[in-house]
Amino acid sequence: MDIDAVRTFVAAADAGQFQEAAAELAVTQQAVSKRIAALERELGVRLFTRTPRGAELTIDGQAFLPHARELLRVAERAVASVRPGSRPLRVDVLASRGAAAGLMRGFHRAHPEIDLDVVMLLGIETAVASLRSGTIDATFRAVPAPGIPLPDDLESVRVLDEPLQLLTGPAHALANARSVTVAQLAGHRIWMPGIVPGTEWAAYYDDLVAEFGLTIEATGPNFGSDALLDTVADTPALATFMGEHTRLVWPVDHGLRRIPVTDPVPVYPHSLVWHRDNPHPALATLRAHLAATAPAPGAPGTWTPPWSAPRRTSP
Numbered sequence: 001m002d003i004d005a006v007r008t009f010v011a012a013a014d015a016g017q018f019q020e021a022a023a024e025l026a027v028t029q030q031a032v033s034k035r036i037a038a039l040e041r042e043l044g045v046r047l048f049t050r051t052p053r054g055a056e057l058t059i060d061g062q063a064f065l066p067h068a069r070e071l072l073r074v075a076e077r078a079v080a081s082v083r084p085g086s087r088p089l090r091v092d093v094l095a096s097r098g099a100a101a102g103l104m105r106g107f108h109r110a111h112p113e114i115d116l117d118v119v120m121l122l123g124i125e126t127a128v129a130s131l132r133s134g135t136i137d138a139t140f141r142a143v144p145a146p147g148i149p150l151p152d153d154l155e156s157v158r159v160l161d162e163p164l165q166l167l168t169g170p171a172h173a174l175a176n177a178r179s180v181t182v183a184q185l186a187g188h189r190i191w192m193p194g195i196v197p198g199t200e201w202a203a204y205y206d207d208l209v210a211e212f213g214l215t216i217e218a219t220g221p222n223f224g225s226d227a228l229l230d231t232v233a234d235t236p237a238l239a240t241f242m243g244e245h246t247r248l249v250w251p252v253d254h255g256l257r258r259i260p261v262t263d264p265v266p267v268y269p270h271s272l273v274w275h276r277d278n279p280h281p282a283l284a285t286l287r288a289h290l291a292a293t294a295p296a297p298g299a300p301g302t303w304t305p306p307w308s309a310p311r312r313t314s315p
Helices: 003-015 018-025 029-043 059-082 099-110 124-133 200-212 225-234 281-293
Strands: 048-051 054-057 089-092 116-119 138-141 154-168 189-191 215-217 238-243 257-262 265-275
Touching: 003 018, 003 029, 003 054, 003 059, 018 029, 018 054, 054 059, 089 281, 099 116, 099 138, 099 154, 099 265, 099 281, 124 138, 124 154, 124 265, 154 225, 154 281, 189 225, 200 215, 200 265, 225 238, 257 265, 265 281
Parallel strands: 089 116, 089 138, 189 215, 189 238
Antiparallel strands: 048 054, 138 265, 154 238, 154 257, 154 265
16 A cells, blocks of 8 residues: 555545645645545545535545554554664674674673664674675674675774684693793694684684694584583693683683783684665764774784785774
C-alpha cells in the first residue's frame, strides 16, 4: 500500500478539504485527488463524498481512518529504527578476551552515551561480507590477509600493534626468563590449537614460522583458553603465544608465566575496517577515539608480516 496515499487520505480526512490537505502536504490539489482515487481503487471502496463544504468521509472512510493512522505510526517507527544514530553501533571484536574487545571497552568508558552491540565473527571473509551487507558497522582484523584483499568499498586503518608474549608453565625451560629473544624460541614447541586454516591469524603465524624457523603446533581440538592454560601449566614441553593485551585469569597454583618476546618484538597488527558509505555517526566517533588513543604502529624493533600494511585514512 502506498504510504504517501495513506498519508494524503489522513490529511484530507483531518482537513475536510482536498485543497487544505494539498497545502499541508505541499502538493497540488490534483495530486491529492489522484492519490485518493488510487487508494480507493486499491481498496475497492469510496472513501470520501464531495459536498459543498468540501469532502466528507464515507462509512468505509470512517472505518479505514483509525487503521490508516496506525499504518502511518508503524511506518514512522520503521524509518526511525534505521535512522543514522538511532540504533546501536555494531562492532565485531573476534574474541571477548582479546585486544579488540579491550579497545571497545576503552571506547565505552570514554563515550558511555553511545549504544554498542559487540559481536564475535570467525574469519575475515565472514567479517567482510557482514560489513558489505550492513550486518555490522566495523570489525577489528589483521588486513589485508594474503589472498583476501579488501574490496574497494571498505576502508581500514591500523589501530594497535599488539606484542606477543610467551606463556609457559612453571616447569618449562624458559619459565624463569625475564624475556626471550625470537631466536631462543627455535626448537621449543609452541602449541596453539585455536589457529584456524584460512584465517588472517593463521596467515600471521605461518609467516612468523617461516621468518624465524619456529615450531608452532595447531594439533588437537580447541577446547578454549581455560583448557589451553591447564595443558600449558601441566606440560613442561609446551608453551603458547598470547597477545600482551589478551585478558586471562588462571588459578594461582598453575604458576603460569607471561614472558616478553624480543629481538625483534613480534606484534599482531590490529586494524579497524568499515564500509566507506556507512553513515552511522558513532562510527566517526570510534575512529577519532582510536586515532587519539592508539600509539603509532610500526615501532622500531618490531616485526609484522609484509602484507600487514592496510590502507590508511584520516579519522
